[in-house]
Amino acid sequence: MKEIKILGIDLAKNVFQLHGVDAAGKPALRKNVSRGKLMETLANFPRCLIGIEACGGAHYWAREISKLGHEVRIMAPQFVAPYRKSGKNDLNDAEAICEAVSRPHMRFVAVKTEAQQSALMVHRVRASINTERTALINQMRGLLQEFGFVIAKGASNFSKRFLEVLEKENLPLDAVEVLAELRGHLLTLEDRLAKYDRMIARMLKDEMVARVMTIPGVGPVTATAVVATVGDAKVFHNGREMAAYVGLVPRQNSSGGKTRLGRITKLGDSYLRSLFVQGALIVIRHLGDKKDTRSQWIRSLVERRGVKKAAVALAARMVRIAWALMARNEPYKPATS
Structure with a gap:
C-alpha cells in the first residue's frame, strides 16, 4: 500500500x-x-x-x-x-x-474538549427547558384569557400573578384544577432552570469566561456559551469572521466593484446570536444619560436606525470584542469619552 x-x-x-x-x-x-x-x-x-x-x-x-x-x-x-x-x-x-x-484556505472547526462539550450540554438542556417554560406560560395566559383575565407579559412574576387570579376569582372547579396542575408544572420547570443556572455559575471560575464577562451586555450565560462554543478563537482570523460565524454580518450581493449589503445572514450559531442580541437590547435599555463614547455611538445609532437594528449592530460589535479578548488574551478596555 x-x-x-x-x-x-x-x-x-x-x-x-x-x-x-x-x-x-x-x-x-x-x-x-x-x-x-x-x-x-x-x-x-x-x-x-x-x-x-x-x-x-x-x-x-x-x-x-x-x-x-x-x-x-x-x-x-x-x-x-x-x-x-x-x-x-x-x-x-x-x-x-x-x-x-487539503485546501490551503479551508476554514476549520476547533476541536472541543470534554469540558467544553459538557458546558454546551448544560446550555442546550437549559435552552430546551426555557423554551418549554415559555410555551407553558403562553398556554396558561391564553387559558385565563378565555375567562376574561389578562396577565401582563413577563415571565419573572407570572407564577405569583397567576396564583392571585386563581385565589381571588370565582372560576369553575374543573378549570381551577387544570390551571393549578399547570402552575405546578411551571414551578418544576423553574426549579430545573434555577439548577442549570447554578451549574453555569460554577463555570464562571474559568479565566476566559471571566474576561469575556467584562464586556458590557455579556452575562454568565452568554460568556460561558461563547467560550464553550468557540473554543480556540484563533481559528478565526479576525473579529468579523467570528461575527460571521454567529450570523451577525450583512449578506452581500456585490458585483462589478459595487458593494451591496443586505440584512444579516443569520448563518452559524442561532443560540449565540440570540444571546448577544438580547444582551445588546439590555445595554440599550439602560443607556440613561451616559456620556461616554460608546453610549453616544449607541444612542445615535438608535436615533438613525431604530432599537432593533441598533441592537444587532451592537451585538456584532460585542462579538468582535469577545474575539479580541479570547484570541489575544487582552483585558477589556472601555472607550473613553
Whole structure:
C-alpha cells in the first residue's frame, strides 16, 4: 500500500468510509471500516492529515484519533459539499472530505474538549427547558384569557400573578384544577432552570469566561456559551469572521466593484446570536444619560436606525470584542469619552 499523506473519513454510526491519497494526490486507499476497527486501522497508518465533517461524535473522534499522533481537522459540511463529485454516497463523501481538508484556505472547526462539550450540554438542556417554560406560560395566559383575565407579559412574576387570579376569582372547579396542575408544572420547570443556572455559575471560575464577562451586555450565560462554543478563537482570523460565524454580518450581493449589503445572514450559531442580541437590547435599555463614547455611538445609532437594528449592530460589535479578548488574551478596555 502506498504511503498515505491525507485521509478523509466519512463518519457514521457503525461503518466508516476512508479515502486516502499519497504525496502526489493520487488515490491510495478506499476502504470501509467498522466502528470497532477504526482506531486499530488508523494506528497502523503513518502520521498523516485526517479530515472529518462536523457532526455528532466528530469532536470525540478528533480527540481520540489525535492521540495516535495524526493531525485531525474538522470542517463544516457546507464547506465540503462543493468538492463532492456526482451523487451523494459514503465513498464520494469521504473523497470530498479528503480533497477539502487539503485546501490551503479551508476554514476549520476547533476541536472541543470534554469540558467544553459538557458546558454546551448544560446550555442546550437549559435552552430546551426555557423554551418549554415559555410555551407553558403562553398556554396558561391564553387559558385565563378565555375567562376574561389578562396577565401582563413577563415571565419573572407570572407564577405569583397567576396564583392571585386563581385565589381571588370565582372560576369553575374543573378549570381551577387544570390551571393549578399547570402552575405546578411551571414551578418544576423553574426549579430545573434555577439548577442549570447554578451549574453555569460554577463555570464562571474559568479565566476566559471571566474576561469575556467584562464586556458590557455579556452575562454568565452568554460568556460561558461563547467560550464553550468557540473554543480556540484563533481559528478565526479576525473579529468579523467570528461575527460571521454567529450570523451577525450583512449578506452581500456585490458585483462589478459595487458593494451591496443586505440584512444579516443569520448563518452559524442561532443560540449565540440570540444571546448577544438580547444582551445588546439590555445595554440599550439602560443607556440613561451616559456620556461616554460608546453610549453616544449607541444612542445615535438608535436615533438613525431604530432599537432593533441598533441592537444587532451592537451585538456584532460585542462579538468582535469577545474575539479580541479570547484570541489575544487582552483585558477589556472601555472607550473613553
